[in-house]
Amino acid sequence: MATKVHMEALSPTMEEGRLVKWNKHEGDAVKSGDTLAEVETDKAVMELVARSDGQLLKVLVPEGTTVPVGNIVAWIGKPGEKVDGAGSTEQGAAASKPAPTAPAPAPKAAAPAPASPPTPPAPAAAPADATRVKASPLAKRIAKEVGVDLKLVQGSGPGGRVIKRDVEGGAAQARAVAAPAPSSVLRAPSGVPYEDVPLTQIRKTIAKRLAASIGPIPHFFLTTEIDMERAAEAREALNKQLGEEGGKISFNDIIIKAVALALVQYRACNAWFQEDHIRYWNEVHVGMAVAIEDGLITPVIRNADLKSLREIGAESRELAGRARSRRLKPEEYTGATFSVSNLGMFDIDQFTAVINPPEAGIVAIGSIVAKAVPDGDRVVVRRRLRVTMSCDHRVIDGATGAAYLKTLKQMLENPLAMLL
Amino acid sequence: MATLTYRDALNQALREEMQRDPNVFLMGEEVGVYQGAYKVSRGLLEEFGPKRVVDTPIAELGFAGIGVGAAMGGLRPVIEFMTWNFAVLALDQIVNSAAKMLYMSGGQIPMPIVFRGPNGAALQLASQHSQAWESWVSHIPGLKVVAPATPADAKGLLKSAIRDNNPVIVLEGEMLYNLKGEVPDGEHIVPIGRADIKRPGNDVTLVCHSKTVTVALKAAEQLAEQNVSAEVLDLRSIRPLDEAAILESVKKTNRAVVVEEGWPHAGIGAQIVDLIQRDAFDDLDAPVQRVTQADVPMPYNKVLERAAKASPEKVVAAARRVLYLE
Numbered sequence: 001m002a003t004k005v006h007m008e009a010l011s012p013t014m015e016e017g018r019l020v021k022w023n024k025h026e027g028d029a030v031k032s033g034d035t036l037a038e039v040e041t042d043k044a045v046m047e048l049v050a051r052s053d054g055q056l057l058k059v060l061v062p063e064g065t066t067v068p069v070g071n072i073v074a075w076i077g078k079p080g081e082k083v084d085g086a087g088s089t090e091q092g093a094a095a096s097k098p099a100p101t102a103p104a105p106a107p108k109a110a111a112p113a114p115a116s117p118p119t120p121p122a123p124a125a126a127p128a129d130a131t132r133v134k135a136s137p138l139a140k141r142i143a144k145e146v147g148v149d150l151k152l153v154q155g156s157g158p159g160g161r162v163i164k165r166d167v168e169g170g171a172a173q174a175r176a177v178a179a180p181a182p183s184s185v186l187r188a189p190s191g192v193p194y195e196d197v198p199l200t201q202i203r204k205t206i207a208k209r210l211a212a213s214i215g216p217i218p219h220f221f222l223t224t225e226i227d228m229e230r231a232a233e234a235r236e237a238l239n240k241q242l243g244e245e246g247g248k249i250s251f252n253d254i255i256i257k258a259v260a261l262a263l264v265q266y267r268a269c270n271a272w273f274q275e276d277h278i279r280y281w282n283e284v285h286v287g288m289a290v291a292i293e294d295g296l297i298t299p300v301i302r303n304a305d306l307k308s309l310r311e312i313g314a315e316s317r318e319l320a321g322r323a324r325s326r327r328l329k330p331e332e333y334t335g336a337t338f339s340v341s342n343l344g345m346f347d348i349d350q351f352t353a354v355i356n357p358p359e360a361g362i363v364a365i366g367s368i369v370a371k372a373v374p375d376g377d378r379v380v381v382r383r384r385l386r387v388t389m390s391c392d393h394r395v396i397d398g399a400t401g402a403a404y405l406k407t408l409k410q411m412l413e414n415p416l417a418m419l420l
Numbered sequence: 421m422a423t424l425t426y427r428d429a430l431n432q433a434l435r436e437e438m439q440r441d442p443n444v445f446l447m448g449e450e451v452g453v454y455q456g457a458y459k460v461s462r463g464l465l466e467e468f469g470p471k472r473v474v475d476t477p478i479a480e481l482g483f484a485g486i487g488v489g490a491a492m493g494g495l496r497p498v499i500e501f502m503t504w505n506f507a508v509l510a511l512d513q514i515v516n517s518a519a520k521m522l523y524m525s526g527g528q529i530p531m532p533i534v535f536r537g538p539n540g541a542a543l544q545l546a547s548q549h550s551q552a553w554e555s556w557v558s559h560i561p562g563l564k565v566v567a568p569a570t571p572a573d574a575k576g577l578l579k580s581a582i583r584d585n586n587p588v589i590v591l592e593g594e595m596l597y598n599l600k601g602e603v604p605d606g607e608h609i610v611p612i613g614r615a616d617i618k619r620p621g622n623d624v625t626l627v628c629h630s631k632t633v634t635v636a637l638k639a640a641e642q643l644a645e646q647n648v649s650a651e652v653l654d655l656r657s658i659r660p661l662d663e664a665a666i667l668e669s670v671k672k673t674n675r676a677v678v679v680e681e682g683w684p685h686a687g688i689g690a691q692i693v694d695l696i697q698r699d700a701f702d703d704l705d706a707p708v709q710r711v712t713q714a715d716v717p718m719p720y721n722k723v724l725e726r727a728a729k730a731s732p733e734k735v736v737a738a739a740r741r742v743l744y745l746e
Contacts, residue, residue, distance in 0.1 A: 001646050003745060052745070053647050078647075138674050138705040157706070157744050164674060164705040165744075 002077025003052045007061075009069045009154045010039060010046040017041055017048075018066040018201055019073065024056045030076055033168055037073070042201045048073070051156065051165055055079045064198060135162035142167045198277045207273070207394035217273075218393040221352050222401050226409045228368050228383045234415040238309065251385075252288075252342050253313040255365055258411040259340055260284045260304035261418055266404040270337045272358035273394050279358075287336030287356060288316055290323045297323050298356055300336045344368060350386035360395035363408070364388040385412070421604055427597040429571035430460045430536075433578035434498065436607075438468050441496060444582055445472040447483055448500030448537075457502045458538065458597050484510035484535070488517045491533040496582060501537035504553045504591065510535075511556075518587040519562030534581045536590035538597070539567070540631060540681040544725060547717035552682035554629075557589045558659040558691075564612055565658040567591040569633035571601040573656055576610025584612060591658075593631050615662035617669070621651035624739045625669040625676045627692055629655040632679040632711075632730055639679075639735035650739060658688060666692060667700050674705040675742040679730050684712040709738035 007017050017039040024036050035047040036056070054076045061073040075083035133150040135143065139162045143150045148167050155162035199207070207218075231254055239248045263270040263284045272279040284305040287298035299319035301312055322328050341353040342365040353364035366386040372379050387408070391401040411417045424432065438444045445468075450457050452465040452475040465473040476483040480501060487497040501507040507514070514535060521531045541550035558565040564586055568574040574592065581588035618633055619640050626636040633654045640650040653669050655662065670676050676696055678689035689710040696708050714728040740746045 136705045137702045141702045163744060 002054070002057055002075045002081050002083045004072045005036060005048070005050070005074040005076060006156075007039070007067050007069050007071050007073050008048060008156060009160075010048070011041040011044070011154070014041040014069055014154075016066050016068045016201075017046075018198070019061050019063055020045055021063055022059060024050075026056055026059050028056045030054060030056050032165065040201045042204070049165075050076060052076050057081060058083050066198075066201075133162060134160060135167075136164065139163050139167045193283050194279050194281045196274070196277050196279050199275075203278065203394065204276075217355050217357060219352075219355060219390050220393050220398065220401070221388055221390055222398070222405050223350060223386060223388040224405050224409050226385045226387055226412045227373075228385045228412060231412050231415050232368070232383050242310075247310055247314050247317075249309050249313050250316075251344070251368060252340075252365070253309050253316060254415065255342070255363075255412065256286050256288065256301055256304055256312050256316065256340055257307075257309055258408055258415075258418060259338065259363060260286050260301075262404055262408040262411055263338055264305050265407055266400065268400045269361050269391070269396055269404045271360045271395050272337070273360055273392055274358060278360075278395055281337040283337065285335055285337045287333075287339035287359070287362075288319070289339060289341035289353070289356075289362075290320045292324055292326065297328065297333050298336060298339055299323050299328055299333050302335075338362070340365060344385075350388050352388050353390050355390050355392055357392075360392040361401070361404075362390050363405075364390065421602045423600055424571045424575075424603045425597065426568075426571045426574050426592070426599045426601070427458060427460055429575035429601075429603045430578055430592065431462055431464070432603070433575040433582070434461065434464060435467065437579055437582040438464070438472060441582075442472075443494065444496045444498065445474065445490075446498045446500060447474040447476055447487060449476055449478060449483075449502050451475060451500050456500070458594065460592075460597070461500070480506050480509040481513060484513035485517065487533050487535075488513050488521070488531070491518070491531050491587075492521065492529050496532045496534075498534040498536060498582060501535065503549060503594070504537050504539040505549045505551055507535065507537060507553070514557070514563070514587070514589075515560050519560045521562075522586065523562060530585040531587045532582075532585045533587045534578070534590055535587065536578070536581075537592060538594040539591035540593055541713075541718055541725070541729065542594035544720055544722055545718075546720040550718035550725075552680070552713070554591055554658050554680075555682050555687050555691075557591075558688065562587065563659065564588040565591065566612055566656060567630040567658055568610075568656060569596070569618075569628075569630050569654050571599060572603045572608065573610050573616070573654075575603050576608045577612065577656065579609050580612050583609075588612065591630060595631060599634075610656065613657045613660040613662055615665035616654045616656055617651060617665075618654045619650070619652040621649040621673065623649045623673055623675065624742055625651045625653055625666075625673045626679060626735060626739065627653050627655065627666060627669075627676060627689075628679040629658060629688070630681065632681055635730055635732055636679050636735055638732035639739065642732060642736050643739055646736075646740075646745075648739060648743060648745075655688075661691070661695070663695055663699070666695060670696050670700045671703045674703055675739075676704075676708045677711060677735060677738040677742060678708060679711045679735055681713060681730060683715055684710060685715065687712055706742040706744065709742050711735050711738050 020038040020040050022037045024030050030050045031053050032050055034050045036050050037048045038045050039048045056074060057077045058075040061067055077083060135150050150162055153162050153166050155166050157163040235249050235254060267280050270281045270284055283303060286301045286304040288301060289296055289298050301315055304312060336359060338359055339356050339362040341362055343351055344365050344367040348366050350366040351364050353362045355362050368383050368385045370381050371384045373382050389401055389405050434446060446461055446464060451461045452473045455462040484499055487499040490497045518531050518533055521529050540552040554565060554567060557563055566577045566581060568577045578590055581590050619637060628636040636652045640652050643650045651669055651673055678692045680688045689712060693708045711730045711734045719725050719728055
């Protein structure tokens, strides 16, 4: 008789697991204790271990799929044995489909994000009294002998009882593999406008916890002070060169350009939070908050990283003008991947901007003010700018935001870096 | 090594012991002229004469008492009950006389007597004639109780019982008498109190005795098809119990199912579970399961009777429970 392989509760708080990778495939011989698959819990990537010998007859859950704890993910049995291939009803609709990754090269218009219904949480498999570990006497003895902490082992017996097979595989379970963070990549020259990355379990947990803490979008803020002396010099030189041609370069244009270029280096900040996945944009579309009579609107400088300062300047002036006269088309104020809000003209030293969802970040630009700053053992007067980045913690972690902001600062402090 | 039926193995044991020791004699209903209700005493009257193969009236308490008196006088009686259901009538002699004599005489009067006969259910003998008595008799200090499952064990244990200086209860089985098996030629003795591994295994111990050994062996075959390696441990002796063998097996497999013919309440399995939980606690990976007769008088209806009895399917299910496969 074939035996079921269940999604096991591999951490005390795990309610669902994402099947990262099948290490065994249909038809493979498996032995009790073999690692069948890697499963991402809310904490880490863990090993799902075979509980019986035989052949992996049927894999019910494709890689990338998230299923509630307790669902059947596979069958082990004798070769040729018949099993319930479709998965039983308990599988139900609870398993969420893996989010599609980047679609094939498509027209520029972004495909609508597939909105999967949120997965209802499965009843927790963890015992109600978390302080007491239920274990068979033998399991306790083995755990003691091999030095496994029973609290870290999820029991597969009735009521979560830890039994022999759990502690035999326990050593493996305890080897938690850290979830790889999406790496920032340089802007791809062409092709795919974005890539949908399914929410990792840790991302989901962050999203749930932080949102519960401070509203729907868990903001955090990073402030840095940027020396604008060289940017100001560059601006003056450029404007002098442009002369009477018009279309002067503003600080705002330089900032938008720098923000866009820094985003190319930090794709992790150029992203949308999409409930069950994060969309990391390969394209950079910078929203620019513009105050209008009865509110504000954020026209979008599309592909700002690829545009020259003059183009950005011309486009932003034109968009801002039409924004004030309320003649923007919807596609001109939607689809930003990141935003800039500038209150410098209002003599604001620094402020925090509110993220425009589904974007994951916004930078708030204060006034450029002359300040006395130490320069070695002297004090000099420099034009300084305070920039505050608001980050959606569901997408951007502190260190990521800080690294992004540092790059932005370096670009503005050394505008030539933007040419790199 | 000859292949014999269980019946003939018992017959051999009786004949050899009667040849060996003139003090050994057989007494019971229909044991002589009729050669035994189940032909266990075939040829014995002819060979040993009516003084040593004694037909009795239908009076279990009476001939059991005569046996006790003969044993007190130095003979070695073998008392045959047509079935253990009838032996209930003789329990006063078995429990109050035979079991107590050595103790109450301060060790002066040994009691070398054997009470034997078929035990447990056969087929459709109804409630009064389908009972397993091992938990009754093994409850009594002073009695030894054996329940052989194979012809070889039947011969070896009956010979040991006859030579023992204490009252020994030999529980046979109507459904076992025709069972064939290899029996070592000549002097074949199975010591009382020694269990036997009838099939080695690693994943679960099936503790059984008498007819349930066959049940457990069939269950073990089915389990093997499910990649479960079951060890079949035949107790052979109910009292004294081979505790070391049980514990050794459970320490190896970490899981146990106890199978018996009798009812669950205060059954043999309860005694075994008590032993395991106490002395193999740290080796247990699951609570011990029991498979018994349903807790009802045995139904006469064939379907209900089958449903009430321990079966390989019930043993397989219990084994899967202790293995956490259900």
